[in-house]
Amino acid sequence: MIKLTARQEQILNLIKDAIENTGFPPTRAEIANELGFKSANAAEEHLQALARKGAIEISPGTSRGIRLIGAAASASAAEPALPKVPAALLMSLPLIGRVAAGSPILAQENLEASYNVDPALFSGKPDFLLKVRGWSMRDAGIMDGDLLAVKKIDSAKNGQIVVARIGDEVTVKRYKKTGTLIELLPENPDFKVITVTPEDEFVLEGLAVGLMRSWH
Structure with a gap:
């Protein structure tokens, strides 16, 4: 079980909601705006903490390069179908x-x-x-x-x-x-x-x- 702070849990839920509603994760600026941070850097610090705890994966070079992994993964984390999924x-x-x-x-x-x-x-x-x-x-x-x-x-x-x-x-x-x-x-x-x-x-x-x- 991943132990998150209340703020990290809030950001993780925001990412999940964005993926559910739009199909894609939010930008740092959108996270900062939604949660009242003064800058996108504050959002980035929380995202890095979530990545260290194994809740998300961050892809460098893109503003929406956030992927849910592990227990936090949702249906929107699209990857090629795995062979273990029953054909039916x-x-x-x-x-x-x-x-x-x-x-x-x-x-x-x-x-x-x-x-x-x-x-x-x-x-x-x-x-x-x-x-x-x-x-x-x-x-x-x-x-x-x-x-x-x-x-x-x-x-x-x-x-x-x-x-x-x-x-x-x-x-x-x-x-x-x-x-x-x-x-x-x-x-x-x-x-x-x-x-x-x-x-x-x-x-x-x-x-x-x-x-x-x-x-x-």
Whole structure:
């Protein structure tokens, strides 16, 4: 049993809630803001303490590189399915590669393969895997070539990471809606915010509910 201070327990619960609600852990700045710390450094000190106690694993170089491990691990800590999971409990998910212009995301021509995975690995039951292309979500820990587990939806909450289609382009971004204005926010300062105008053909294709490192 991991012995945590009250503050460490609070931060661990905040991480769990963020993963459950958005599919991804919070940044240091978000933790500091939520708990009233004066700086992100205070959050970092608590995260390092949690890492030393074996409750989390920190990946350097990304602002959301936090993973629950051990007894603290939750369904959102997505890793490739392990062989010991009984085959009867696995679900088959189609892998979507490059999406053909004008075709539904699950159209036959977009399917590259299928994977048998343990649904307990994700914060929600996914409908498909999407191969991530590019580095616009790097600081959320989503890298080029990763497999994003996606649940089909038709609406999203601010802050959630979504798969959206604008015209013939499919993109992974953080969702923000203010009034009638929709913005798709990257997690990499090298990329620009995408503003969806009323003239754009816009569709929410799904909600990110977990991530699997691509095997290559």
